[in-house]
Amino acid sequence: MSRLDDFRYATPIRKLNKFVQLLLALCLFVGINTLASRYYWREDISGRSVFALSPETLAYLGALKEHVDVIVTIPSSDASGEEQQKLLRRYVKNLLEEYREAARRDGEEMLSVEYVDPYRNPRRAEELARNLHIDQSNVVIFSCGRRQRVVTPSEIMDFSDLEPVAFKGEQAFTSALLETASGITPVVYFTTGHGEMSIADVTPNRGLSVAAQQLRARNLEPRLLDLSGQDVPEDAALVVVVDPQGQFLPQETVRLRRYLEERSGRLVVLLGARRQSGLERFLMRWGISVDDMIVHESGPESLDSGGALLVRSFADSPVTSILRRNNAPIVAGQARPILAGQMAAEPGTRLTVLMASSAKSWAEIGWRSEPEPVFTAGKDLPGPIPLAVLAQTGARSGAGIYLPGSRVIAVGLGDIISNNYISSFGNQAFFFSMLNWMLDREQVISIDPTPIEKYQLSLSRKELGRLALLLCLPAAAAAILGLLSALIRRY
Amino acid sequence: MHAPSTYVASVLFLLLMAAIYYLLLSQYAAEQFSVPPTEMFFQAFWLPVLFMVPLLTMRSLAEERRLHTLETLLSAPVSTAEVILSKFAASWIFYCVLWLGTMLFPAITIYGTSGVDQRLLLDLPVLLGGFSFVCLSGLLFIAVGILSSTLTRSQLVAGMLCFCILFILLLGPKLIGSQELGLWSDWLREPLQYFDTARHRESFIRGVFDTRPLFYYITNSSLVLAIAALIVESKS
Incomplete structure (x- = not known):
């Protein structure tokens, strides 16, 4: 008799055998599942999925x-x-x-x-x-x-x-x-040297640090640009001027003009009230008039509890459609009118008014001399007052292809992207929608949105009551089958 | 399967599912939802699974061992694997038949009402996908029930054990995934997704065919049954 057949050895060997079997089964299971999780076939066979990729x-x-x-x-x-x-x-x-x-x-x-x-x-x-x-x-x-x-x-x-x-x-x-x-980070230049709001400033009223942080989060690089000694850099995707307190020098506006005209540049100008920026004549070439007026609102729906202006009237344009859809206002400390088409623009320039104040507002002309804002008919400008204008050039080639030119947006709300106001949904949505449009970011890929369906059943109380009984039918059928089975077994 | 308890279990299961379906209908009658009602019905599949599977399987081998009939059964010209497989097949088929009964609910609702959008309730791709998922995942759940039943002579203990394992299988990946895992998070992310039953259910309902859940449920149920067979063999 072999030692393996000995009762003393047979039991532990059998146990060991079982243990090895179990271990092998576990190894097989882990191996198959690891491979299955890495190499698999996945196919949408429904052909109607909302989430199927283009x-x-x-x-x-x-x-x-x-x-x-x-x-x-x-x-x-x-x-x-x-x-x-x-x-x-x-x-x-x-x-x-x-x-x-x-x-x-x-x-x-x-x-x-x-x-x-x-x-x-x-x-x-x-x-x-x-x-x-x-x-x-x-x-x-x-x-x-x-x-x-x-x-x-x-x-x-x-x-x-x-x-x-x-x-x-x-x-x-x-x-x-x-x-x-793609590895490309577009650079957004913020002009400096004229008392503009700064991306390095963290103060609530004159700082743009929050906006700068949000730009970085959107793969945009904000940088400062001093036009007094240099042209707009080659890598500029967009130039932004935010509420200058002093005036741009003529040579600086020439540099901006060259950037726009020769390089199909993009420029956003946010202008506050009560200041002359020196860009007034420059903007006239684009058919945009910036007058020395202050917009006053009288309706409570256009003023928040702190006295800030609420702009609620928007054009149906790619830049402002998000505000229209969400019925979201833009909050600003002060406003000045930005008018379109008052002056003859360069040929081929298309102008769009993006937003306006309420019908109850007016633009005060003599704000320097009048201590209290009062509407004077025949002198002041009655509302609604245009507050932002978009100007763009472009031409259609011989082959019928549209060649985009330069783009300028002038907004008469100087502080909408300051640290104070950028957290407002409307301000943020407008600023980034404007930037995306300026940088052609929304055209990176075009896929139609999918409508979000809502499901509801039209059931009356009476029908629900009847359903409560009807839905018990399968259970009742199982109960009857069980009773029949029990009776058959008994007799 | 002719035992009265089987019929009692099926009546209770169908009543519970009818109650869930009725609550769903009354919610959809009261307000709008972004998920179709049929999809929502399958989202609650874990609730009956947690209670029904232990009830269906806890007797299968624990009772045989308690009454000492397992030895008699194994003295017949059948292997342990065959015994385990037949116990498993009986429970799994019964489980699928019970779920098939719930597929009557949409038809009953359409029959009993007027003006209800039939497409919402009789959404065939969702119903087929949901039912296929229930049957496939049922392989593993029933196998777990059978394994629990082999581990003890007490039906109650077998049922409780099965409930606990199913709870871990159904909700464990989600619960672990929602915790702060620190350095483990990168390492655990993929296995947790692989084991996540809710993710499998979503895929099936959306009509996405994926070989991973197939492998997961089939290989795991085979492993669990193999372990059950080893345990029965070692104890008999």
Whole structure:
């Protein structure tokens, strides 16, 4: 008899055998599942998914060269608007899932998605604020190397009366992906040397530090520009003038003009009241008149509790459509009129009034001499007063292709992007919508928004009562079958 | 499957599902939602699973061991694996049949009402996707129930054990994922997504075919059943 057949050895050997079997089964299970999670086949066979990606997006994802991190800071619940929050998170999550899957190559993730709930994961949220300088909730951050782009809810969804009506996540995410993965960071120059508000200033009234931080979060680089000794740099994507207190010198306006005319430049001028900037004559060439007047509002709906102006009337233009859809006002300390078409502009210039004050407002001409603002018929300008004008040139080529020229936007609200007011939804939406349009960012990719459907059943109380009984039918059928079975077994 | 308790369990299951469906209908009658009602119905699938699967499976082997009939059963010309597989198949088929009963709810609602948008309730791709997910995930859940039943002679303990394991399987990945994991978060992200039942359900309902849940449920249920067979063999 072999020793293995000995009773003393047989039992432990059998136990060992079982243990080895179990271990092998576990190894097999881990191996198969690891392989299955890395190499798989995934296909949308429904053909009707809201979240199915367009061929254009799939091509971009397939060509990703660097790893992209996506961080979603939409809380899983929010007492202020739970249903809306849930909807946004669900749509974003489902769409990003498609992005993540489509960006996989040979089992390697080229795009990873992390969800950070600032209320549940405060430590991670703090870490993000420290490393990426992002302290906003409700945003989606695309980060690739040192470049990052923040996508806000208004870019992801269209709202009408604060209700979500269309989902445009794919357009927003693919654009953000292209901006961050392309390796190009557009430079936005803020002029300096005339007492303008500064991107380095952190004070509430004259500082633009918050706006600068938000520009960086959108993969834009803000820089200062002193035009007294240099031309507009070659890498300038946009020049912004914010509420100058002193006057631009003639040679400086010449440099600005050369930038616009010879390089199809883009310029945003935010002008406060009570000051002459020296840009008045320069803007006239574009058909924009900046008069030395102050806009006064009299209606309570156009003034907030602190006396700041609320601008609510917007044109249906790409720059202001977001404000119209959301019925969001722009908040400003003071306003001056910006008129269009008063002067003959350069041929081929198209002018659009972007916003205006209320019908109850007026523009005071003699504000220097009159101690109290009072409307004087025949002298003052009656409302509504235009407050922002967009001027653009462009030409159609022989082949019928539109060649964009230079663009200028003049706004008679000097402080709307100051640290004081930039946190207002309307101000932020207007400023970044204006920048996106100026930089052609919204045309990076064009994908139609998907309408957000709402589901409701039309059921009366009576019908619901009847349904309460009818829905019990399958259970009743099972009970009858059980009784019959019991009776058959008994007899 | 002819035991009275089977019919009692099926009646209770169908009543519970009818109550869930009725509550859903009354909510959709009162306000608007951004998710179709059929999708919402499958979102609550974990609730019946947590209660029904232990009830269905806790008797299967624990009772045999308590009454000492397992030895008699194994003395017949059948292998342990065959016994385990037949117990598993009986419970799984019954589980699927019970869920099939709930597929009648949309038809009953349309029959019993007038003016309800049929497309909302009889959304066939969602119904098929949801039912396929229930059947596929049921493989693992029932296997877990069978394994629990092999571990003890007490039905109650088997049921409780099954409930706990299912709770971890169904809600564990989500609960762990919502915690601050620090350095572990990068390492754990992908496995948690792979094990996340809610993610699998979403894919099926949206009509996305993915081989990962297939592998996950089939290989895991096979492993669990293999362990159950080893345990029965070692104890018999």
